[in-house]
Amino acid sequence: KQEVTQIPAALSVPEGENLVLNCSFTDSAIYNLQWFRQDPGKGLTSLLLIQSSQREQTSGRLNASLDKSSGRSTLYIAASQPGDSATYLCAASGGGADGLTFGKGTHLIIQP
């Protein structure tokens, strides 16, 4: 059974800093790895999807990498802004399940 772990559980940094969120998964037989953003009391917004054959994806200030062999993914946020404050969820698809397997998320606070 796929298990996804996210570190750290919470992170608070001053505005303007670059930061890295970590995700690890136990079963490397995945279709893809996705990063979502969730604002308090809201649904999920897809940020980046990395196919299993890819190493990284970029969107604006966000860059996500994937290393299947080690079961790790990172989300890099450049020049953080207060509007980036949210919970960031990592999810793996495949690995024995059709639905997504999520980590518990990293609660990010960007201090103005």
Next chain:
Amino acid sequence: EAEVAQSPRYKITEKSQAVAFWCDPISGHATLYWYRQILGQGPELLVQFQDESVVDDSQLPKDRFSAERLKGVDSTLKIQPAELGDSAMYLCASSFPRLSMEETQYFGPGTRLLVL
């Protein structure tokens, strides 16, 4: 832009009562998912439909939960009777076609359930 619709957005009920949630996926999406998200946790898959058929309901507590997608379009998730531990956010998602390397799931805004 097409979106996944869910209703109600919020529901407060007393334990032992019945409650139902509705989801309308993005038009043309054959696959529909229901997830439950307990506060402070990531979403967990409850049930997956491909058109009107259940593909995976291994994590659905079948003694009290039921889900249907009769015409392969919109879907209803029901809880009867509700228990205090059912308090959570219930998220619906859809994708087309079945999950693949390139395909993502699109999530609705969720229904937040509070059982008193």
